[in-house]
Amino acid sequence: MTLLLLALLQSPAASLGFEPGSDSLLADWTQVSTYMNGLAQHSPYVHVDTLGRTTEGRPFLLLTITSPANQARLAAIKQGQRLLADPRLLTEARLAELRTTQPAVILISNNIHSTEIASSQMGMTLAYRLATDPALTRLLDSLVVLMIPSMNPDGLDTVVSWYRRYKGTRYEGGPLPWLYHKYVGHDNNRDWFMVTQVETRLVTRILYTEWFPEVVYDVHQMGQNGVRLFVPPFQDPVNPNLDPALVAGMNLVGAQMASALYDAGLTGVAHQQSYDLWWHGGFRSTPTRHNMIGILSEAASARIASPITLAADSVRQPPRGVNYPGPWPGGTWRLGDIVRYELVASEALVRLAARDRISFIDRFVALGRRQIDAGRAGHPFAYVLPPPSPSTQRDPEAWATLANVLLAGSVEVWRAAEPFMAADRAYPAGSLVVPMAQPFRAHAKDLLEVQRYTPVNDRPPYDVAGWTLPLTMGVRADVADAPFSAKLVKVDSVVPVPGRIEGTGEMFVLKNRTNAESRAIAALLGAGQSVTVAGDSVIVRGPQARRILAEHAALHGFRVMAVPVASVAGKTLRQLPRIALYQPWTANIDEGWTRWILEQYGITYVTVHDSELRRGKLRQRFDVIVLPDERAPGLLQGVDSTRIPLQYAGGMGEAGANAVSEFVRGGGTLVCLDGSSNFAISRLNLPVVNVLGAEASGPQVSRFYAPGSIFGVALGGVRESPVTVGVPDSLAIYFENSAAFTVSGTARALATYPAEPLRSGYARFQERLEGKAALVDVPVGSGRVILFGMRPQFRGQTHGTFKLLFNAVLLAAP
Numbered sequence: 001m002t003l004l005l006l007a008l009l010q011s012p013a014a015s016l017g018f019e020p021g022s023d024s025l026l027a028d029w030t031q032v033s034t035y036m037n038g039l040a041q042h043s044p045y046v047h048v049d050t051l052g053r054t055t056e057g058r059p060f061l062l063l064t065i066t067s068p069a070n071q072a073r074l075a076a077i078k079q080g081q082r083l084l085a086d087p088r089l090l091t092e093a094r095l096a097e098l099r100t101t102q103p104a105v106i107l108i109s110n111n112i113h114s115t116e117i118a119s120s121q122m123g124m125t126l127a128y129r130l131a132t133d134p135a136l137t138r139l140l141d142s143l144v145v146l147m148i149p150s151m152n153p154d155g156l157d158t159v160v161s162w163y164r165r166y167k168g169t170r171y172e173g174g175p176l177p178w179l180y181h182k183y184v185g186h187d188n189n190r191d192w193f194m195v196t197q198v199e200t201r202l203v204t205r206i207l208y209t210e211w212f213p214e215v216v217y218d219v220h221q222m223g224q225n226g227v228r229l230f231v232p233p234f235q236d237p238v239n240p241n242l243d244p245a246l247v248a249g250m251n252l253v254g255a256q257m258a259s260a261l262y263d264a265g266l267t268g269v270a271h272q273q274s275y276d277l278w279w280h281g282g283f284r285s286t287p288t289r290h291n292m293i294g295i296l297s298e299a300a301s302a303r304i305a306s307p308i309t310l311a312a313d314s315v316r317q318p319p320r321g322v323n324y325p326g327p328w329p330g331g332t333w334r335l336g337d338i339v340r341y342e343l344v345a346s347e348a349l350v351r352l353a354a355r356d357r358i359s360f361i362d363r364f365v366a367l368g369r370r371q372i373d374a375g376r377a378g379h380p381f382a383y384v385l386p387p388p389s390p391s392t393q394r395d396p397e398a399w400a401t402l403a404n405v406l407l408a409g410s411v412e413v414w415r416a417a418e419p420f421m422a423a424d425r426a427y428p429a430g431s432l433v434v435p436m437a438q439p440f441r442a443h444a445k446d447l448l449e450v451q452r453y454t455p456v457n458d459r460p461p462y463d464v465a466g467w468t469l470p471l472t473m474g475v476r477a478d479v480a481d482a483p484f485s486a487k488l489v490k491v492d493s494v495v496p497v498p499g500r501i502e503g504t505g506e507m508f509v510l511k512n513r514t515n516a517e518s519r520a521i522a523a524l525l526g527a528g529q530s531v532t533v534a535g536d537s538v539i540v541r542g543p544q545a546r547r548i549l550a551e552h553a554a555l556h557g558f559r560v561m562a563v564p565v566a567s568v569a570g571k572t573l574r575q576l577p578r579i580a581l582y583q584p585w586t587a588n589i590d591e592g593w594t595r596w597i598l599e600q601y602g603i604t605y606v607t608v609h610d611s612e613l614r615r616g617k618l619r620q621r622f623d624v625i626v627l628p629d630e631r632a633p634g635l636l637q638g639v640d641s642t643r644i645p646l647q648y649a650g651g652m653g654e655a656g657a658n659a660v661s662e663f664v665r666g667g668g669t670l671v672c673l674d675g676s677s678n679f680a681i682s683r684l685n686l687p688v689v690n691v692l693g694a695e696a697s698g699p700q701v702s703r704f705y706a707p708g709s710i711f712g713v714a715l716g717g718v719r720e721s722p723v724t725v726g727v728p729d730s731l732a733i734y735f736e737n738s739a740a741f742t743v744s745g746t747a748r749a750l751a752t753y754p755a756e757p758l759r760s761g762y763a764r765f766q767e768r769l770e771g772k773a774a775l776v777d778v779p780v781g782s783g784r785v786i787l788f789g790m791r792p793q794f795r796g797q798t799h800g801t802f803k804l805l806f807n808a809v810l811l812a813a814p
């Protein structure tokens with residue numbers, strides 16, 4: 001029987017017709033998933049689950065690879081992991097039993113970044129070897145290997161089909177003109193605490209509600225010219241919420257990998273490259289806030305599947321040393337090399353976790369216990385999110401979303417059944433409480449507290465420096481440092497208390513303080529109701545207004561005042577503005593997030609490309625054009641035709657830029673997100689200066705620098721622009737190497753930096769922002785330009801500033 005099964009068990013090469021990692025040959029998702037499903041059918045070591053569908057509808061797979069005996073008791077093993085992850089549930093007797101019977105659980109995730117393609121191919125070989133090589137199969141009584149063959153199957157197919165199409169041409173292995181994830185491209189690995197995307201949600205559920213692996217290994221590639229493979233130890237700094245034993249555990253796994261690679265005669269393996277332990281949102285970093293060892297490897301890339309050749313002196317590598325004992329001699333580097341390095345690293349982890357099973361279990365339990373003990377000790381003891389009310393909690397939907405983000409990460413959230421006192425403050429029933437005495441405390445605390453990044457050796461952080469959700473989402477979350485008592489009920493999900501229409505009459509007043517009101521305004525305009533911006537309110541009239549508002553208010557928790565119909569002074573819109581969102585052929589991630597946000601709020605738009613801009617007569621077709629964050633040369637010149645096929649090359653060019661200019665002068669509204677502001681300032685001769693643009697020329701150490709931080713801005717009392725209707729007087733905005741403006745003439749600064757504006761993250765020379773504008777409204781001809789020196793919809797996280805973008809495209813339309 002066993003012999004028969006093995007005979008049916010095809011190697012990847014036999015199934016595909018080529019060895020994974022062969023030059024210029026790639027398996028697409030159909031081939032990878034067919035292979036994995038076949039393996040599961042014929043091997044007692046391999047089980048495949050389809051977790052759900054991807055954004056574009058492909059099956060999303062998880063492999064569970066372990067011994068046949070373990071396969072027969074997966075439910076019991078999962079239950080064991082749940083107990084180890086939450087030591088409050090664990091008796092000493094049960095722990096003793098699990099130390100004898102429970103396998104270690106590791107998760108290996110491939111190909112989250114689709115152009116980092118080698119791991120999607122490597123996974124087939126790894127699965128086959130785990131199922132057939134006696135040196136590995138014998139480890140599988142002590143180990144469960146969870147494997148995600150591709151974290152983004154849509155993107156794998158996008159990259160493979162592009163590669164196949166241009167193989168043998170000058171564009172072989174060149175860049176894609178669009179994102180490899182429908183909405184978020186490369187940012188699919190920056191979504192792990194916010195969990196906005198389908199794939200992130202599928203895997204988050206596996207990690208924190210089903211499997212609780214002790215180790216998570218994320219397999220990546222980087223540029224072509226550096227070291228051949230990075231493995232931990234990571235670079236400093238270390239986030240304060242990471243336990244020393246967790247950091248040492250990551251060092252241990254990385255050292256094991258490097259040792260195995262050098263033992264195998266491979267060179268160019270380095271520790272302590274650019275990847276640090278500060279940021280929260282990556283696939284290897286969010287698990288570390290869940291007591292899981294998070295591992296990253298980054299291999300040097302080829303040209304997708306085409307080999308490259310590098311002379312030794314053209315490789316940027318550190319000198320030989322303890323972090324880099326064997327420099328790479330240079331030469332030809334191919335897909336098969338990357339597959340081999342990744343395979344050796346993965347198998348090193350498999351051997352370590354099987355051999356040190358009990359250490360991994362003990363460490364996981366100890367980390368959870370220390371988190372719980374730290375929470376009991378207080379400072380902070382809990383966070384309290386008061387329930388929505390006009391004076392304390394502005395946006396019920398943002399409040400509920402923040403709680404649901406925590407719940408998705410398996411943080412325990414409780415609702416107060418009765419009023420209570422905490423830290424000398426009175427809270428009403430309905431307040432949400434996040435106690436810190438829980439195993440995933442680090443996750444909750446790191447999302448709720450302020451970040452204070454301190455550079456080591458003047459290095460910037462690898463990703464952003466700050467992410468404090470109460471600030472980005474505009475949600476009040478109070479710290480209670482010491483214990484308090486309250487009657488609490490645990491919640492599974494949070495929805496806003498239904499809002500309603502108050503008062504009588506058929507004219508409706510919206511305070512426009514919530515994002516959901518923008519969604520309602522889009523729906524009202526879509527149904528042809530009239531919407532008037534009058535002072536600090538939005539007035540709605542029309543035969544369907546009551547029905548639409550009642551539905552939206554009930555679902556999303558905002559209040560509407562009904563008043564008798566009267567005449568109202570102000571600008572009135574009677575239909576949804578015709579919104580165009582420009583999509584450059586540069587695979588612009590900000591464009592993707594903008595598209596995603598507009599869709600989430602039911603704001604209809606059309607996508608326009610270079611050719612449509614160049615054709616001109618834009619004012620006849622559109623009321624609003626949105627330019628995503630992109631450098632001016634990217635907008636004007638795009639990608640060069642030596643690198644990308646002609647139909648995607650050249651940017652909008654002079655013709656497109658002139659057409660945009662004509663659109664504004666002819667009465668259109670141009671919305672420029674961050675980098676594209678520079679384009680508008682120069683092309684339209686706006687009386688505005690980006691004072692940080694000039695910074696680019698000074699020496700590095702004397703430049704203003706803020707790589708991803710949260711700043712406060714003041715909006716002031718008098719509101720002349722529809723862009724700020726309903727927005728509070730002070731606001732936390734997201735800044736990522738953004739612009740900052742001075743204005744003159746007719747330009748109006750809508751939001752201005754106070755002294756010392758940094759709220760969370762890091763900024764060098766933050767005093768240079770004082771008095772500068774983060775948001776500007778400029779009349780031009782009969783139209784207007786709205787310049788954002790910030791990221792109002794950053795990575796789908798900044799609920800506190802979505803409103804500015806919604807107002808710009810809905811209420812500031814002509």
Ligand SMILES: [Zn+2]
Pocket residue numbers: 113116220221
């Ligand atoms: Zn990557």
